[in-house]
Amino acid sequence: MESDPQLRALAARLAAAGRLSVLTGAGVSAASGVPTFRGEGGLWRTFRAEDLATPEAFARNPRLVWEWYDWRRQIVAACAPNAAHQVLARWGRRPGFTLVTQNVDGLHELAGSPDVARFHGSIWEVRCRDWCAGSPPSWTDRTVPLPVLPPPCPHCGGIVRPNVVWFGETIDPRVFARALAATSCDVFLTVGTSALVYPAAGLVHEASRQGAFTAEINIERTPASDALDLALQGKVEEVLVALDRLMEAATAPEP
Numbered sequence: 001m002e003s004d005p006q007l008r009a010l011a012a013r014l015a016a017a018g019r020l021s022v023l024t025g026a027g028v029s030a031a032s033g034v035p036t037f038r039g040e041g042g043l044w045r046t047f048r049a050e051d052l053a054t055p056e057a058f059a060r061n062p063r064l065v066w067e068w069y070d071w072r073r074q075i076v077a078a079c080a081p082n083a084a085h086q087v088l089a090r091w092g093r094r095p096g097f098t099l100v101t102q103n104v105d106g107l108h109e110l111a112g113s114p115d116v117a118r119f120h121g122s123i124w125e126v127r128c129r130d131w132c133a134g135s136p137p138s139w140t141d142r143t144v145p146l147p148v149l150p151p152p153c154p155h156c157g158g159i160v161r162p163n164v165v166w167f168g169e170t171i172d173p174r175v176f177a178r179a180l181a182a183t184s185c186d187v188f189l190t191v192g193t194s195a196l197v198y199p200a201a202g203l204v205h206e207a208s209r210q211g212a213f214t215a216e217i218n219i220e221r222t223p224a225s226d227a228l229d230l231a232l233q234g235k236v237e238e239v240l241v242a243l244d245r246l247m248e249a250a251t252a253p254e255p
């Protein structure tokens with residue numbers, strides 16, 4: 001793989017980039033055993049993410065939506081970061097590096113990535129559905145499985161919800177601002193995302209408009225592929241390791 005000229009060219013660009021931004025999606029955690037939302041294994045029972053990850057679905061049937069999250073939380077709790085998370089955690093020590101993730105699983109943080117911009121929130125955080133006066137804006141709850149679904153709010157006796165962003169909801173403005181700032185960069189790389197869900201999917205196009213070199217790593221082509229400077233097909237956990245090795249070789253001092 002490391003002799004691939006496209007890979008070598010991308011590694012050279014990454015090594016030289018003063019400002020490097022990476023957007024990750026569910027494909028990055030696939031090798032850890034976390035199911036993706038679309039494609040093989042993407043369905044839970046007969047539901048698509050779009051059927052469950054909405055405020056309307058939660059209002060209609062909070063128990064059903066929580067069963068889905070409780071299932072995902074149990075899977076993720078048993079998963080460990082893979083080589084892709086580890087490479088990105090190393091790159092996180094570079095000045096000018098920003099990691100934006102659509103993933104709610106927390107595996108980037110577990111691998112040691114600092115300051116992850118969590119575009120869609122965290123599966124390990126919950127909040128009172130009604131923002132009751134007695135409760136903090138959100139809090140961490142790592143209990144798996146949860147004993148009662150939907151879990152009761154300890155402050156008002158109502159119910160809590162996952163502190164994630166659902167379809168139709170607004171991205172946390174501070175996180176959105178960080179992600180948007182990251183589009184002003186030398187290289188913008190998207191990895192393991194179907195490039196279907198906006199506004200996250202728009203970030204790479206904004207980076208392109210601002211003059212960044214844009215690239216994608218995915219096992220298949222996506223709706224973004226044609227618009228990017230480079231679309232590499234491959235498993236992210238393999239391609240990132242190969243890129244990292246090539247970058248190290250490019251920056252290693254002469255013997």
Ligand code: OAD
Nearest residue numbers: 025026027030036037038049102192193194218219235236
């Ligand atoms: P998706 O499930 O839509 O897409 C995962 C992508 O990863 C697909 O394009 C796969 O081809 C690719 N993929 C799978 N395994 C891979 C591997 N080993 N290496 C490289 N690529 C691989 O996940 P996202 O794009 O993250 O939002 O989905 C975006 C959002 O839709 C999620 O954050 C979630 C979901 O609904 C909300 O819940 C709001």
